[in-house]
Amino acid sequence: MTKRQKRTLFRIIASLVLFAAGWFLEDWFSAGAFLAAWLIAGYDVLWRAIRNILRGQFFDEKFLMSLATGCALAMQDWSEGAAVMIFFQIGELFEQLAVERSRVSIAGLMDLRPDYAMVLRDGAEIETAPEDVQIGDILLVRAGERIAVDGVVLEGAGTLDTSKITGESLPAEVGVGSAVVSGSVNISGVLKIRAESAYAHSTVARILTLVETASEKKASAERMITKFARHYTPCVILAAVLLAAIPPLFFAQPFQPWLTRALTFLVISCPCALVISVPLSFFSGMGAAAKLGMIVKGGVALEQLSRTDTVVFDKTGTLTQGSFSVKEIAPNGIAEAELLRVAALCEAYSNHPIANALRSACPSPAGTVADVQEQPGFGITATVDGKKAAAGNSKLMQSLGISVRETEAVGTSIYIAYDGAYLGSLTVGDTLRENAAQAITALRADGVKKTVMLTGDNFRSAQLYATACGIDEFHAQLLPQDKVHAIESLTKNAQGAVVFVGDGVNDAPVLTLADVGIAMGGVGSDAAVEAADVVILNDDIGKLPKLISLAKRTVTIARQNIVFALAVKGICLLLGALGIASMWLAVFADVGVAVLAILNSLRALHSKTK
Amino acid sequence: MKKTYRLKNLDCANCAAKMEASIGKLAQVESVSVSFMTQRMSVTFADDVDADSLLKEMKKRIKKVEPDCEVAEQ
Numbered sequence: 140m141t142k143r144q145k146r147t148l149f150r151i152i153a154s155l156v157l158f159a160a161g162w163f164l165e166d167w168f169s170a171g172a173f174l175a176a177w178l179i180a181g182y183d184v185l186w187r188a189i190r191n192i193l194r195g196q197f198f199d200e201k202f203l204m205s206l207a208t209g210c211a212l213a214m215q216d217w218s219e220g221a222a223v224m225i226f227f228q229i230g231e232l233f234e235q236l237a238v239e240r241s242r243v244s245i246a247g248l249m250d251l252r253p254d255y256a257m258v259l260r261d262g263a264e265i266e267t268a269p270e271d272v273q274i275g276d277i278l279l280v281r282a283g284e285r286i287a288v289d290g291v292v293l294e295g296a297g298t299l300d301t302s303k304i305t306g307e308s309l310p311a312e313v314g315v316g317s318a319v320v321s322g323s324v325n326i327s328g329v330l331k332i333r334a335e336s337a338y339a340h341s342t343v344a345r346i347l348t349l350v351e352t353a354s355e356k357k358a359s360a361e362r363m364i365t366k367f368a369r370h371y372t373p374c375v376i377l378a379a380v381l382l383a384a385i386p387p388l389f390f391a392q393p394f395q396p397w398l399t400r401a402l403t404f405l406v407i408s409c410p411c412a413l414v415i416s417v418p419l420s421f422f423s424g425m426g427a428a429a430k431l432g433m434i435v436k437g438g439v440a441l442e443q444l445s446r447t448d449t450v451v452f453d454k455t456g457t458l459t460q461g462s463f464s465v466k467e468i469a470p471n472g473i474a475e476a477e478l479l480r481v482a483a484l485c486e487a488y489s490n491h492p493i494a495n496a497l498r499s500a501c502p503s504p505a506g507t508v509a510d511v512q513e514q515p516g517f518g519i520t521a522t523v524d525g526k527k528a529a530a531g532n533s534k535l536m537q538s539l540g541i542s543v544r545e546t547e548a549v550g551t552s553i554y555i556a557y558d559g560a561y562l563g564s565l566t567v568g569d570t571l572r573e574n575a576a577q578a579i580t581a582l583r584a585d586g587v588k589k590t591v592m593l594t595g596d597n598f599r600s601a602q603l604y605a606t607a608c609g610i611d612e613f614h615a616q617l618l619p620q621d622k623v624h625a626i627e628s629l630t631k632n633a634q635g636a637v638v639f640v641g642d643g644v645n646d647a648p649v650l651t652l653a654d655v656g657i658a659m660g661g662v663g664s665d666a667a668v669e670a671a672d673v674v675i676l677n678d679d680i681g682k683l684p685k686l687i688s689l690a691k692r693t694v695t696i697a698r699q700n701i702v703f704a705l706a707v708k709g710i711c712l713l714l715g716a717l718g719i720a721s722m723w724l725a726v727f728a729d730v731g732v733a734v735l736a737i738l739n740s741l742r743a744l745h746s747k748t749k
Numbered sequence: 750m751k752k753t754y755r756l757k758n759l760d761c762a763n764c765a766a767k768m769e770a771s772i773g774k775l776a777q778v779e780s781v782s783v784s785f786m787t788q789r790m791s792v793t794f795a796d797d798v799d800a801d802s803l804l805k806e807m808k809k810r811i812k813k814v815e816p817d818c819e820v821a822e823q
Binding site: 414 | 760761762763764766767769770782784785786787813814816
């Protein structure tokens with residue numbers, strides 16, 4: 140509790156005591172006690188109301204409360220005027236505390252800002268602000284300390300808790316050469332780390348910026364309710380005026396009971412319970428996502444996710460691991476090792492993903508290689524151990540006049556020729572993520588109607604991956620602009636929202652175009668983080684179904700809050716107009732609705748994860 | 750250009766909504782979002798707008814809704 144809140148609490152207690160005294164005292168003493176209770180509980184409300192009127196701000200709840208309770212006192216309803224003010228203050232205090240609590244618990248989830256970095260300079264340890272760490276500085280990270288900037292381990296080994304960054308609950312073992320991410324906490328061991336980025340460009344700073352700007356994109360429910368509140372309050376006030384004026388003027392009714400009813404309307408017209416309930420629900424939903432290592436940029440993304448109809452996946456790096464390896468070796472009358480050796484030598488200097496895969500299949504090949512010529516779209520020719528060699532597709536072999544046996548293997552096949560003879564073929568492919576099929580089944584169970592895979596690969600390999608993970612539809616051999624067209628036509632045909640999931644490499648336009656763009660695999664690429672609506676901080680595709688069910692839950696809670704708040708307000712207005720509901724009930728309804736809406740919203744935060 | 754400000758003592762959700770509506774009416778402001786939950790306001794405006802004088806005008810409008818609310822640059 141802040142100082143201000145403690146003071147309010149003290150005032151509430153004091154006014155409650157006076158209020159109780161008012162019941163036992165008689166006549167003017169009683170009235171004086173109630174009046175004092177009213178003043179002590181509500182002097183700041185009154186003062187704010189006066190200042191607001193001077194600034195030309197009417198119709199805010201401070202003014203409405205002052206007017207309603209002031210009129211009650213003027214009609215000598217002493218206890219009612221005081222009680223309503225006290226309850227209003229209790230409600231406000233409770234609301235503030237509840238909102239603060241949820242704010243703190245959500246901020247706690249994102250508590251990953253490093254406080255300091257230990258920089259080694261000339262053998263001495265210097266405590267430095269993370270912002271002052273230079274690229275190339277050597278940092279010392281002891282057990283229990285948080286890594287301040289992204290870097291590489293130079294010395295030592297340890298175990299890192301990366302859960303706040305990636306949502307991955309298992310600790311990661313790191314050793315010399317491992318890349319480490321800022322914001323993770325060293326659980327055991329001592330690490331010497333070379334800083335690879337400045338703090339402002341490190342993972343943790345990017346995540347924090349993302350979180351801080353997260354609630355910019357408001358959900359339509361949020362916008363709707365504030366718009367509604369803007370009209371609601373003046374309308375109810377107008378109704379109150381009519382209620383006080385018409386029956387006495389035109390129907391010869393006594394003035395006082397109708398004025399009381401009108402004052403009840405003024406209390407009910409306070410909009411805060413409505414306005415608080417919706418953003419708080421979405422905020423809690425975003426907090427729950429953050430707990431799972433997903434950053435949702437605003438309520439609108441949750442709203443769209445809750446009506447997901449089609450989920451579109453990029454293949455490479457999303458459904459698959461995005462790392463190529465040799466899947467099939469078909470030697471032509473020689474040993475497998477010899478085939479791999481020649482291939483690795485040919486590809487020794489290329490940085491094509493396929494070359495990387497061939498090299499890692501035979502890490503340090505014996506022999507010499509010279510005259511390497513890369514022919515883009517075909518392959519490589521080189522001189523290996525003094526004789527002509529070639530590694531490439533069938534077109535390359537054709538041009539060299541070498542006849543090959545075409546393989547049926549799925550993936551990209553590389554044919555190898557050496558000294559004018561055909562040595563055999565190697566097929567390189569990607570690996571499907573372990574839980575891809577499981578994630579797609581879960582999505583379908585969650586009501587997703589269609590799953591689609593987009594890929595630049597050839598039809599045959601696309602088909603293989605699509606079947607393996609049980610995807611409904613796939614589009615192969617797409618160029619980047621074709622992916623954009625594919626999303627456009629899917630959006631046109633979908634009833635609900637179209638969600639695109641990519642690894643953020645080269646797919647920023649598609650991320651923007653889809654109703655919800657999800658970038659998987661961290662905050663590596665600026666363009667992807669900017670374009671995406673949701674960033675999944677690690678590359679666990681299994682989080683996607685969790686995200687969608689969380690979004691549905693959040694939206695349900697927000698809707699419950701809207702309906703509940705409107706219903707209670709409506710019933711109270713009706714009862715108030717009939718003279719059944721008193722100002723007491725009205726203020727209870729207002730405060731009670733706010734509190735229940737807040738508690739309901741917190742359910743989104745503590746959402747169960749299947 | 751986009752700028753984010755911290756709003757201290759932003760006490761009520763409806764006030765945040767009012768501020769958003771009032772600042773949104775400023776001609777220089779392209780878009781504005783006031784979040785009660787994060788106590789932050791982010792404003793987008795054209796690059797040739799003088800940020801300081803805009804801030805002054807925004808502060809005036811914020812104070813009008815909630816006199817105790819302090820605006821701090823991030």
